[in-house]
Amino acid sequence: MTTPNTPLWRRITIGIACCTFIIGGSIPIATWLNIPHHYDVTGSSLFLLSSCFIALMGLTALIGTGVGRNIHRIARRYQTLHGWIGITTGSLLAMGFLAGALTLFAAPLQQWSIARLPPPSPLETSLLPLDKTTLDTLGVHTPLQYRITLTSPTTAQLSLPLAPELPLALPAAQILIHQTSPHTSSLYYLAPTPAPSFIGGLHRRMGLPLPEPWAMPIIGIICLFYGLALLSGVILLLPGMWRNLMTVRLHGRARRRWLDLHSLLGLCSMPFHLIIALTTALFAFFPLFCSISDTHIVSESKQNTHSLISPESVLTQLHTHAPHFQPYRLDYILSPITADTLAARVMLHAPLYSPNPLSSKPLQTYPFLFVQGIDTYNPMIGRDRASITLNPYTGSVLEETNLSSHQSLARRLLTWCLALHFGSFGGEFVRWLYIILALCGVGFFHTANQLWLNTHRKTIKKKSSRLESSMTLWLDRITEGSLMGCLLGLCGVIALSPLTTHLIPLGNITKMASLPSIAQTSMMRLYQHITLFYYTCFALSILSCATFPRYIYRVLILILSASFLTTALTIVTLRHTAMQNTATCSLTLALALATISLWASAGFILTKRMSFLPHLSVKDPPTPEA
Amino acid sequence: MPFIDTTFSLFAGGLGLGSFSAILLWLQLPGQTPQISYLNPTLAKGLLGVTALLAWSLWAYIFGPIGAFFCLGGLTMALLCLLPICWAILDTYRSSLSS
Numbered sequence: 001m002t003t004p005n006t007p008l009w010r011r012i013t014i015g016i017a018c019c020t021f022i023i024g025g026s027i028p029i030a031t032w033l034n035i036p037h038h039y040d041v042t043g044s045s046l047f048l049l050s051s052c053f054i055a056l057m058g059l060t061a062l063i064g065t066g067v068g069r070n071i072h073r074i075a076r077r078y079q080t081l082h083g084w085i086g087i088t089t090g091s092l093l094a095m096g097f098l099a100g101a102l103t104l105f106a107a108p109l110q111q112w113s114i115a116r117l118p119p120p121s122p123l124e125t126s127l128l129p130l131d132k133t134t135l136d137t138l139g140v141h142t143p144l145q146y147r148i149t150l151t152s153p154t155t156a157q158l159s160l161p162l163a164p165e166l167p168l169a170l171p172a173a174q175i176l177i178h179q180t181s182p183h184t185s186s187l188y189y190l191a192p193t194p195a196p197s198f199i200g201g202l203h204r205r206m207g208l209p210l211p212e213p214w215a216m217p218i219i220g221i222i223c224l225f226y227g228l229a230l231l232s233g234v235i236l237l238l239p240g241m242w243r244n245l246m247t248v249r250l251h252g253r254a255r256r257r258w259l260d261l262h263s264l265l266g267l268c269s270m271p272f273h274l275i276i277a278l279t280t281a282l283f284a285f286f287p288l289f290c291s292i293s294d295t296h297i298v299s300e301s302k303q304n305t306h307s308l309i310s311p312e313s314v315l316t317q318l319h320t321h322a323p324h325f326q327p328y329r330l331d332y333i334l335s336p337i338t339a340d341t342l343a344a345r346v347m348l349h350a351p352l353y354s355p356n357p358l359s360s361k362p363l364q365t366y367p368f369l370f371v372q373g374i375d376t377y378n379p380m381i382g383r384d385r386a387s388i389t390l391n392p393y394t395g396s397v398l399e400e401t402n403l404s405s406h407q408s409l410a411r412r413l414l415t416w417c418l419a420l421h422f423g424s425f426g427g428e429f430v431r432w433l434y435i436i437l438a439l440c441g442v443g444f445f446h447t448a449n450q451l452w453l454n455t456h457r458k459t460i461k462k463k464s465s466r467l468e469s470s471m472t473l474w475l476d477r478i479t480e481g482s483l484m485g486c487l488l489g490l491c492g493v494i495a496l497s498p499l500t501t502h503l504i505p506l507g508n509i510t511k512m513a514s515l516p517s518i519a520q521t522s523m524m525r526l527y528q529h530i531t532l533f534y535y536t537c538f539a540l541s542i543l544s545c546a547t548f549p550r551y552i553y554r555v556l557i558l559i560l561s562a563s564f565l566t567t568a569l570t571i572v573t574l575r576h577t578a579m580q581n582t583a584t585c586s587l588t589l590a591l592a593l594a595t596i597s598l599w600a601s602a603g604f605i606l607t608k609r610m611s612f613l614p615h616l617s618v619k620d621p622p623t624p625e626a
Numbered sequence: 627m628p629f630i631d632t633t634f635s636l637f638a639g640g641l642g643l644g645s646f647s648a649i650l651l652w653l654q655l656p657g658q659t660p661q662i663s664y665l666n667p668t669l670a671k672g673l674l675g676v677t678a679l680l681a682w683s684l685w686a687y688i689f690g691p692i693g694a695f696f697c698l699g700g701l702t703m704a705l706l707c708l709l710p711i712c713w714a715i716l717d718t719y720r721s722s723l724s725s
């Protein structure tokens with residue numbers, strides 16, 4: 001297929017064709033081998049993941065074949081490709097990693113943004129179903145769903161979600177019921193902020209302003225090239241750079257500094273980056289090859305005359321069934337959620353949270369009790385997403401595919417692959433570890449961009465005594481402008497999150513009947529406003545990067561970002577919700593550290609500039625590196 | 627001491643030992659690392675293995691055997707990324723003071 005003299009572009013074209021064949025053919029082959037029949041979505045996902053791995057290794061091998069065993073010649077062949085992949089995908093990956101660091105705090109951010117909730121009720125007073133007086137006040141005869149959120153082992157918050165809440169979709173507004181006694185309750189309308197959903201979407205799309213179904217194939221291709229760049233980077237390190245692996249020369253030539261930092265960050269966090277590349281390719285390609293169409297859904301539910309099992313009994317039963325599983329939410333779903341089909345979840349890129357086989361029926365066609373929780377001893381399929389489905393009347397187990405301690409070997413293998421992407425194991429410690437690794441990832445991609453620009457700047461300089469070509473000039477502005485824009489936008493979205501959450505006593509709401517539709521429209525509108533705000537910040541950042549002198553631009557963005565975070569922290573501290581539980585304490589600490597770092601960075605740049613000014617010569621203008 | 631939680635003690639012990647083993651690994655890797663003359667390379671490698679194994683066994687109690695392995699791997703990766711940068715900053719600061 002390829003000879004030693006085949007040009008690089010032809011090798012890449014053949015490689016891409018082979019990858020398409022391997023990845024695209026994996027699902028039909030899996031179907032032919034009857035894998036979905038035996039292992040459901042789990043088998044197909046593992047098969048696709050293996051195909052992505054084979055495709056990646058094959059693509060890397062194809063580029064380097066036919067040059068003999070001379071390591072220098074092999075490295076030279078990968079060098080150009082490595083650089084070009086870096087500069088074309090580096091900014092997107094850096095934005096994806098930056099947003100990814102924040103998605104680790106998605107659930108705490110939701111709680112953090114809410115104004116102080118009414119005090120939780122003791123668990124034994126959370127009697128279900130609700131009494132007729134409360135339901136009449138709500139204008140509801142038969143509620144579709146009850147939610148009990150555990151705030152401590154003995155207290156809970158009871159609520160009625162106004163819409164089904166699918167994984168990775170917008171959060172649902174809910175009616176909070178504060179029970180002072182079994183027959184006295186005060187009601188509140190709670191509309192959570194869509195900011196965590198927006199940040200999650202931004203992370204999945206790597207900052208691309210495209211609808212998710214359009215962005216995903218691009219993301220999949222980027223991830224394969226990202227994997228190729230990682231493997232080729234290791235090959236590039238082999239000839240001699242290994243000897244200086246732990247050396248970081250901060251002084252001297254800028255190129256050497258960027259190279260030292262890039263090699264160090266890349267090689268030391270290589271396993272983390274490889275698992276991210278492969279699992280992201282799985283998320284991106286799975287909906288493309290898994291075609292499901294919705295059919296007309298017929299409700300099969302029947303009203304049960306039995307009383308619902310009490311939360312206390314459920315918790316006692318679960319403690320015996322899975323001792324490491326710590327439930328935090330119990331959803332009594334009394335009517336099938338017609339919107340929750342596998343096709344809908346595939347559209348939301350969350351098919352793997354579904355335990356059911358590939359069918360277009362609702363995931364559950366009968367009443368069920370969905371218990372979500374955390375498990376520090378076992379891996380979870382997503383962050384805080386260990387779950388079990390029970391019969392809401394008897395408490396018998398209906399399915400436990402996502403209960404880590406009771407999984408089959410195939411499901412456990414897939415869970416580990418996904419847990420390594422989401423950092424959904426090891427509890428709070430791994431959350432912090434993943435934040436450090438994600439920020440190191442941002443640094444890794446930024447150093448890659450700077451290294452490429454620096455190398456190409458020097459080449460131009462030798463040829464025509466110019467510092468910058470138009471290509472390096474614009475790429476420099478775009479790479480820095482986009483990363484700083486992403487930082488500014490994300491800080492702004494965090495500042496908006498407490499302002500976009502609403503908690504209103506229900507007595508102040510007159511149109512109860514139309515509340516669900518109003519809540520959904522309002523949530524959609526808020527999401528659009530946040531999107532508009534983020535991309536305005538992003539565009540302004542790129543524009544400012546092209547307009548202002550670089551140090552003014554950097555100081556401006558850093559000060560603005562720090563101000564956004566300071567505002568958010570001040571609002572939340574004034575509302576007394578910054579320290580309500582361990583997760584929100586973690587988030588407050590993380591944001592406080594980020595704020596201090598941003599203010600310190602701005603101060604550092606200003607101080608450095610002030611000390612630099614007296615020595616500035618008119619004949620010798622500062623280079624972009626300076 | 628009954629007021630100290632067992633899980634916390636095991637976690638803290640694992641964190642200390644894991645960090646120590648990551649530092650020992652950093653010292654063994656090529657490049658600009660602190661040169662500790664009294665640390666025998668064979669002894670350092672042995673110590674690295676023992677501390678890593680101890681850290682893993684402490685964490686296996688809290689995070690499970692596979693979870694402990696990945697936690698230890700993650701900690702080592704994070705420290706190997708940060709330690710050389712911190713050392714370079716310290717080295718630059720020291721050289722600026724001496725010059």
